[in-house]
Amino acid sequence: MKKFNTLAAALLATTAFAGAAFADCEVTLKSSDTHPDGYPTVDAVKHMGELLKERSAGRICIEVFHSAQLGEEKDTIEQTKFGVIDFNRVSMGPFNNIIEETKVVSLPFIFRSTDHMHRVMDGPVGEEILAAFEPHGFVGLAYFDGGSRSFYNKQKPITSVDDLKGMKIRVMQSDVFVDMMSALGANATPMPYGEVYSGIQTGVIDGAENNWPSFESSGHYEVAGYYTLNQHLIVPEVLVMSKASYDKLSAEDQALVVQAAKDSIPVNRELWAAREKESEAKVRAAGVEVISEIDKTPFIEAMVPVYEKHANTPKLQDLVTRIQATE
Structure with a gap:
């Protein structure tokens, strides 16, 4: 609780400096993102704010706090639940231990491609998972692209499952991610995103796993010279509202929020596709060794116990079946 109060106080202090920009708005809603300004998820929520302000005739604004100004994702989830933060763009992983349905879309290799992920999340399965947030104090609004996650490290090229054995790899604070690394023979190290750079630099961890834009924007490519395109995860990111x-908004304003969130999705996808190419080019130009010739089959086969453990109820098994059956 002490930590929560400290974060809340920091939010109020930060708001005091930025409040002048939103002085004309009747309602200013606060949104959190761990990524830096200019990142596709940050810009997508800003676009949502522009739509909401326009459609509410200037009454409702969204102030986006990027770069983990309000805390790391695990902490901001708690703040969002209690209404200290209004919106939160969060990776799906930190929700895995709170909302069981989110575990299914966090399973390794559950999606065959980004297009497959879009078709699933834009359809009934995606809507069902968004609805699962409400009993836990959140309103699920939209899914944003989070790219495909791959391994990177500072020691050696990873070309097979055997290369991962014994390596200390940072993962998000999710049991699914921890078990994924254990199944591959690595030592999973849950760690806040903001500590990964120094962790690799000082040898606390050997590496981590993430997408091209995060690998680049975080500067991790400066301390981890090997990036393996095994693409074990294509996990959508989620935008939620407290x-x-x-519930404090009128039904009309709730509808405006929901529609503005949905209308921000294509903007995010367009920005993401462009940023992915830019980040990859920057990383390659910096001299990072990119390992693209890799047989994914042994990685996929190693995930059987992860599926057995985490898709362990008829409901979750049904979700897996429906996702895999989506063309």
């Missing part, structure tokens, strides 16, 4: 904040 149910406590949502």
Whole structure:
């Protein structure tokens, strides 16, 4: 609770400096993102804010706090639940231990491609998972692209499962991610995103796993010279709203929020595709060794116990079946 109060105080202090920019708005809703300004998820929420302000005739604004100004994702989830933060763009992983349905889309190799992920999340399965947030104090609004996650490290090229054995790899604070690394023979090290750079630099961890834009924007490519395109995860990111904040709005304003969030999705996808190419080019130009010739089959086969453990109820098994059956 002490930590929560400290974060809340920091939020109020930060808001005081930025409040002048939103002085004309009747309602200013706060949104958190761990990524830096200019990142596709940050810009997508800013676009949502522009739509909401326009459609509410200037009454409702969204102030986006990027770069983990309000805390790392695990901490901001708690703040969002209590209404201290109104919106939160969060990776799916930190929700895995809170909302069981999110575990399914966090399973390794559950999606065959980004297009497959889009078709699943834009359809009934995606809507069902968004609905699962509400009993836990959140309103699920939209899915944003988070790219495909691959391994990177500072020691050696990873070309096979055997190369990962014994390596200390940072993962998000999710049991699914921890078990994925254990199944590959690595030592999973849950760690806040903001500590990964120094962790690799000082040898606390050997590497981590993430997408091209995060690998580049975080500067991790400066300390981890090997990037393996095994693409073990294509996990959508989620934009949620505090149910406590949502319930304070009129039904008309709730509808404006929901539609503005949905209308921000194509903007995010367009920005993501462009940023992915830019980040990859920057990383390659910096001299990082990119390992693209890799047989994914042994990696996929190693995930059988992860599926057995985490898709362990008829409901979750049904979700897996429906996702895999989506063309």
